[in-house]
Amino acid sequence: MISLLGRKKPVTLEGTCGLQANILLLNWNLGRPVALDISVVSPLNPSTLAEAGATFGAVLEATESRKHQANDEKCSALGWVSTPLAVDSYGAWGKEASLFLAQVAARLAIHKSLPKSQASFDLFSNLSICLIRANARAILRRV
Secondary structure, three states, rough: OOOOOOOOOOEEOOOOOOOOEEEEEEEEEEEEEEEEEEEOOOOOOOOOOOHHHHOOOHHHHHHHHHHHHHHHHHHHHHOEEEEEEEOOOOOOOOOOHHHHHHHHHHHHHHHHOOHHHHHHHHHHHHHHHHHHHHHHHHHHHOO
């Protein structure tokens, strides 16, 4: 039931009315599953450039809103929580992604017996490296 981040397209799970999720965590928030929909967006996209230039994070907020419109109803019908994880190609995370990753860092801190600040630093460092590598692959594909 879990699609790894290496897949090019999200997995559509059987019996989910066409809901697409990159990752499904079965026992996350008070026993409720959470469907994570990961999106990497570029603030330099011509269709969003003016919006991105006017307000920091506007493209991320619009992406999160679009993901909620597409997934919330389907997730609710299944008893799941829909959580969009939007990040821009420069490494800025959307509000919901930041809150979710803070929860992950808190759980990681407990599991690894680390201070929460260290767990958060480690998590975001690893995610930043993943984003840098993905950006490099995207550039190399264009050449």
